[in-house]
Amino acid sequence: MGTKHLRRMDLIFTRDDDYKNLVKDILSRKNEDIINEMMESGLKGRGGAGFPTGLKWKLTSEKPEATKYIICNADEGEPGTFKDREILTQVPYKVLTGMAACAKVIGAKEGFIYLRGEYHFLVDLLSKAIDEFHQICKVNSFDFNVYIFLGSGAYICGEESALMESMEGKRGEPRNKPPFPTDLGYLNKPTVVNNVETLAHAFTILKLGAKDFHDLGVQDSHGSKLFSVSGDTPIPGIYELELGMSVQDFADDFGDGDCKAVQVGGASGFLVPRKRFKETSIGYQGKLKGISLPTGGSMMLFNSSRSMYNVLSNYLDFFQEESCGQCTPCRVGCQQLVKGIEQVKRGEKPAAYLDVLLKLTDTMKVTAKCGLGQSVANSFQSIVENFKEEMIY
Amino acid sequence: MSDVQTLVKGLVKSYGRQETSLMPILQGVIKVERSISESAMIEIARELEISTAKVFGMASFYSFLDTKPRGKYVIRICKTITCAMKGKNQILLALEDSLKIKVGETTHDKHFTLLETNCLGWCHKAPAMLINEEVYTELTPEKVRQIIEEYKKNEVVD
Amino acid sequence: MKQINLKINGIAINVDEGMTVLEAAKKLNIRIPTLCYHKDLCTAGNCRVCVVEQVGRDRLVASCATPAQEGMEILTNSLQVRNSRKHIIELLLSEHNADCTKCYKNGNCELQNLASEYKITNPDFIDLVPYKNYAYDDLSPSIIKDDSKCIRCQRCVRTCAEIQHLSALCVAHKGHEMKISTFAEKPLQEVVCATCGQCVIHCPTGALTEKNYIEEVWDAIADKDKHVVVQTAPAVRVGLGEEFGIEKNDGRVTGQMVAALRRLGFDAVLDTDFTADLTIMEEGTELLTRLKKALVENDKDVQLPLFTSCSPGWIKFVEHTHPDRLKNLSTCKSPQQMFGALAKTYYAEKRKINPENIVSVSIMPCTAKKFEADRPEMRDSGYKDVDYVLTTRELAIMIKQAGIEFSRLDEEKYDRLMGESTGAAVIFGATGGVMEAALRTAYELVTGREIPFEHLDITPVRGFDGIKEASLTIEDALPDWDFLNGVTLNCAIAHGLDNAHHLLKRMDSGEASYHFVEFMACPGGCLGGGGQPIPTSPEIRKKRMKAIYAEDGDMPLRKSHENPEIIDVYREFLGEPLSEKSHHLLHTHYKARERY
Ligand SMILES: Cc1cc2nc3c(=O)[nH]c(=O)nc-3n(C[C@H](O)[C@H](O)[C@H](O)COP(=O)(O)O)c2cc1C
Ligand code: SF4
Numbered sequence A: 001m002g003t004k005h006l007r008r009m010d011l012i013f014t015r016d017d018d019y020k021n022l023v024k025d026i027l028s029r030k031n032e033d034i035i036n037e038m039m040e041s042g043l044k045g046r047g048g049a050g051f052p053t054g055l056k057w058k059l060t061s062e063k064p065e066a067t068k069y070i071i072c073n074a075d076e077g078e079p080g081t082f083k084d085r086e087i088l089t090q091v092p093y094k095v096l097t098g099m100a101a102c103a104k105v106i107g108a109k110e111g112f113i114y115l116r117g118e119y120h121f122l123v124d125l126l127s128k129a130i131d132e133f134h135q136i137c138k139v140n141s142f143d144f145n146v147y148i149f150l151g152s153g154a155y156i157c158g159e160e161s162a163l164m165e166s167m168e169g170k171r172g173e174p175r176n177k178p179p180f181p182t183d184l185g186y187l188n189k190p191t192v193v194n195n196v197e198t199l200a201h202a203f204t205i206l207k208l209g210a211k212d213f214h215d216l217g218v219q220d221s222h223g224s225k226l227f228s229v230s231g232d233t234p235i236p237g238i239y240e241l242e243l244g245m246s247v248q249d250f251a252d253d254f255g256d257g258d259c260k261a262v263q264v265g266g267a268s269g270f271l272v273p274r275k276r277f278k279e280t281s282i283g284y285q286g287k288l289k290g291i292s293l294p295t296g297g298s299m300m301l302f303n304s305s306r307s308m309y310n311v312l313s314n315y316l317d318f319f320q321e322e323s324c325g326q327c328t329p330c331r332v333g334c335q336q337l338v339k340g341i342e343q344v345k346r347g348e349k350p351a352a353y354l355d356v357l358l359k360l361t362d363t364m365k366v367t368a369k370c371g372l373g374q375s376v377a378n379s380f381q382s383i384v385e386n387f388k389e390e391m392i393y
Numbered sequence B: 001m002s003d004v005q006t007l008v009k010g011l012v013k014s015y016g017r018q019e020t021s022l023m024p025i026l027q028g029v030i031k032v033e034r035s036i037s038e039s040a041m042i043e044i045a046r047e048l049e050i051s052t053a054k055v056f057g058m059a060s061f062y063s064f065l066d067t068k069p070r071g072k073y074v075i076r077i078c079k080t081i082t083c084a085m086k087g088k089n090q091i092l093l094a095l096e097d098s099l100k101i102k103v104g105e106t107t108h109d110k111h112f113t114l115l116e117t118n119c120l121g122w123c124h125k126a127p128a129m130l131i132n133e134e135v136y137t138e139l140t141p142e143k144v145r146q147i148i149e150e151y152k153k154n155e156v157v158d
Numbered sequence C: 001m002k003q004i005n006l007k008i009n010g011i012a013i014n015v016d017e018g019m020t021v022l023e024a025a026k027k028l029n030i031r032i033p034t035l036c037y038h039k040d041l042c043t044a045g046n047c048r049v050c051v052v053e054q055v056g057r058d059r060l061v062a063s064c065a066t067p068a069q070e071g072m073e074i075l076t077n078s079l080q081v082r083n084s085r086k087h088i089i090e091l092l093l094s095e096h097n098a099d100c101t102k103c104y105k106n107g108n109c110e111l112q113n114l115a116s117e118y119k120i121t122n123p124d125f126i127d128l129v130p131y132k133n134y135a136y137d138d139l140s141p142s143i144i145k146d147d148s149k150c151i152r153c154q155r156c157v158r159t160c161a162e163i164q165h166l167s168a169l170c171v172a173h174k175g176h177e178m179k180i181s182t183f184a185e186k187p188l189q190e191v192v193c194a195t196c197g198q199c200v201i202h203c204p205t206g207a208l209t210e211k212n213y214i215e216e217v218w219d220a221i222a223d224k225d226k227h228v229v230v231q232t233a234p235a236v237r238v239g240l241g242e243e244f245g246i247e248k249n250d251g252r253v254t255g256q257m258v259a260a261l262r263r264l265g266f267d268a269v270l271d272t273d274f275t276a277d278l279t280i281m282e283e284g285t286e287l288l289t290r291l292k293k294a295l296v297e298n299d300k301d302v303q304l305p306l307f308t309s310c311s312p313g314w315i316k317f318v319e320h321t322h323p324d325r326l327k328n329l330s331t332c333k334s335p336q337q338m339f340g341a342l343a344k345t346y347y348a349e350k351r352k353i354n355p356e357n358i359v360s361v362s363i364m365p366c367t368a369k370k371f372e373a374d375r376p377e378m379r380d381s382g383y384k385d386v387d388y389v390l391t392t393r394e395l396a397i398m399i400k401q402a403g404i405e406f407s408r409l410d411e412e413k414y415d416r417l418m419g420e421s422t423g424a425a426v427i428f429g430a431t432g433g434v435m436e437a438a439l440r441t442a443y444e445l446v447t448g449r450e451i452p453f454e455h456l457d458i459t460p461v462r463g464f465d466g467i468k469e470a471s472l473t474i475e476d477a478l479p480d481w482d483f484l485n486g487v488t489l490n491c492a493i494a495h496g497l498d499n500a501h502h503l504l505k506r507m508d509s510g511e512a513s514y515h516f517v518e519f520m521a522c523p524g525g526c527l528g529g530g531g532q533p534i535p536t537s538p539e540i541r542k543k544r545m546k547a548i549y550a551e552d553g554d555m556p557l558r559k560s561h562e563n564p565e566i567i568d569v570y571r572e573f574l575g576e577p578l579s580e581k582s583h584h585l586l587h588t589h590y591k592a593r594e595r596y
């Protein structure tokens, strides 16, 4: 334990007392320069989907509409994720600066922080930071206002189109895509939705330059990333690490010496069993060697005392409750999975029924309307395939 | 005008009549009443000129927008994976024992409601719970008993 | 318009930009199954049965919600598509109380059709119904809501919001508990439901159905002591044929319908069209009286515009949502209720039958008429004026049960005494029809001349525009009406309650002002009513409208005041329009209802 394979970084949480000057500097730059810097940095969204941030800003900047919005997604509901909360607690001004940069580029006058209801306690602190930030905008004659929109306990509202529905006073039911938010977003105006961490990284990039950021990480997974580490680890918490690390290195650093599996990316991510630690690296899917996993940064460790059946059953309960319920594969699929593994465990269904359920998750993956239903297959398949006996006996 | 009508009218005044205000208004009702009664929903629908069914559909979607009566303090204990691994069940037993109610119930004096909820975002300090907006982490059975005692004491003083 | 080239199942096609993959496939005669999709409604994309493969993408796409894009290659019947679709249908069935043999929609159910198409004989999944606590609501006189049959496609919710502007229905809760609900899960009877039945005709399954009174009517027919009279609404004759696949003659089946009703055993087969003509006499006179009060007597209390009152769904809508407008409503009962009141008075007298022994049945394109017949105000004959209201669909069921080969029936004529009608009455079934009928009579009454439209076809008030307007300037009026000389009468017409809502808003804001406004609760008017055959679509309504006007054109008499039986009923029984007797039997009052 604690062999310290991984370089720990401190880009995000480092205080920057000079940020007022950065805001001023950003506001004096040309839009193209900001976009170029963002594109060159290789920054991809840290909310899970991994869309290139510079490109998202660029696309939205090209829309002719007079009204546009930037929304900071602080709904952080993925089990095992808590890094955004810490960013907003410690360096809210970095996020606000990132929002301002985006607002300038795309031409937005209003921005929102969609803060999950569970983080209500952050409202006062954030409001203060926003007030201060408004002063800076004013000093620089930049017409930009940020508001907090508080959620009310619905994981699905982290999905960007559900988030906007929710802000519009509706149930958080994800929309059909296309149209994408960059075309028709909040109140049908072009909208950028970015994760808290993404915006904080934008701060770093605009401060240090694209190159410094780009040099971190590997191939197409550039930069550092915050990881929320929990479960069977002696040192749970939030860590900033380079992308591209292997799960083995991670488990060596963070495990309790008895690490059986690591869940990467929360309940909607993948379970990596010990036998695959070495070949699996953490980054965006693509050119990395071996298997690579995208992640919103949740890393949950399980030691050998844990029943993987209980873990899966817990996830599935989560999904059947947190699904918005509108589409068939997700709403009914989740219920079938919950009941299905229960009945297999109790011996009411044969072990072969797991194969039926695996096929069902294949269908959910390709037919569900949004990322929630599509990703239930991730944990289901990786757990059932790797820990079949635990599902049955 | 009933209290809840006054409350809703006040909220509408500060947030406006557009549908984007629906969520903050519902949250405002929760803050005061801990749950959204039929008369509150009716009043909101009237003020925003939308259907009552729509207000109900909206409220019932969000787990913090309770439409069933709740106590003055709503306890939500996280049941998601890490908290479950780190002893959430013992915490729940301790709470049920101190409050003499089961999950989903409200104490006779209407002071406490005990609920479970999904991931609160404190997995590194599991188990965690909310009492109204307040967060409590790294719970132990003793710790929750103390917390509840504190609340009960304050109630008596009130 | 920009053209898009794509390939579906290897066949190249060129479509307008904005068209969906589903529509493009249809152009190629490739049918993709759908459930949540409905032409009348905005796209939801939630059932996912319409998924297709887009070559090069790892996920399937919902064809109803995916615009055709340049270069797309779509497969609608690949192995992956078929397996996925089958899974989805199976999933729906696992949440569904699929006891088809005991289900009212057996034989006319989109879910059942899909299950049968995909041969879901050996489902893999666990039956979830025992774990659910499905509600069943049959308290409304019009509609039954059975949650155990619901597939949560939200068609009803969209219908009630988009077409009817009421949103009596909503989606409640989330995840596995998500359901279609009303405010606080109250029975439909207690919420702002217009009982229009639009949700029923847009529901693909048996989750929303009309409350049927078929057995009650069979019992009455079988009862030797009862004299059972039946009336048929104008729109029924242009819809009923669809239930029997009849397309010839624009689908008009008036004569066969009369023959079938006789064979079912009704003692008298009569026509609501008769009281539609009567409505024109009463409502037309009411309009002229109000105009006179306003223009001559300068009476400030007189309420103009006059709103039509033949659509009980519209009435209930006003009662709930615009109680301040109740005074604008004509006090005339709907033709159904006028008929009911006369059946147990005038008809009973003339036929020398004890009204106690008369059972009055009506065949309506409408579910709101069931509610209307149950209103306590509708007992002016001293009895329940209309005992049972059947929809067009229920009549079709009875005809099928009786083993009548409908399409082979020879045409027959309505019985005398309340069976005679004019073309003006039959157009009550289409939006704009009441207006047209009223204008034909009122104009002639006032000027002594026929209304100056070719063949009496007042085309400006016809068609499917949501809100229509027409103006008519009166010149050379007869002496009694000379106060109308030079007056331009402004009229408007709205169908579907969403349009009604918008028109009312325009009037409230002063943006528009009229003398006479026709409102119908359902899209297209009664021809698109909630009691008409399922399915419905813009094309089907168009076809029915064509049939209505063809029916009118073929009638020997085209103006209500020329109906000889109408002349008789005034001479022998009522006296004159708005007489005391008329007031007692043919007029009613309304009451404000809770909106919230
Ligand atoms: C079910 C679901 C939940 C999500 N939750 C979050 C979340 O809590 N926070 C977040 O930033 N993104 C979340 N996302 C991703 C967002 O939809 C969106 O991609 C992201 O906010 C974009 O920001 P980024 O490009 O900066 O990552 C979620 C997606 C899905 C499908
Ligand atoms: S996949 Fe699940 S969460 Fe997403 S739209 Fe469908 S039901 Fe809702």
Ligand code: SF4
Residues within 6 Å of the ligand: C096, C097, C098, C099, C100, C101, C103, C104, C105, C106, C107, C109, C110, C111, C112, C149, C205, C206, C207
């Ligand atoms: S709703 Fe359709 S599928 Fe369901 S039981 Fe009735 S007929 Fe069968």
Ligand code: SF4
Residues within 6 Å of the ligand: C143, C159, C160, C164, C166, C167, C168, C169, C192, C193, C194, C195, C196, C197, C198, C199, C200
């Ligand atoms: S009957 Fe009409 S008003 Fe009532 S719920 Fe159905 S669509 Fe809405």
Ligand code: SF4
Residues within 6 Å of the ligand: C149, C150, C151, C152, C153, C154, C155, C156, C157, C180, C202, C203, C204, C205, C207, C208
């Ligand atoms: S009641 Fe009918 S229309 Fe409404 S969601 Fe259920 S199945 Fe669909």
Ligand code: FES
Residues within 6 Å of the ligand: C033, C034, C035, C036, C037, C044, C045, C046, C047, C048, C049, C050, C051, C062, C063, C064, C065
């Ligand atoms: S018909 Fe396309 S998703 Fe339902």
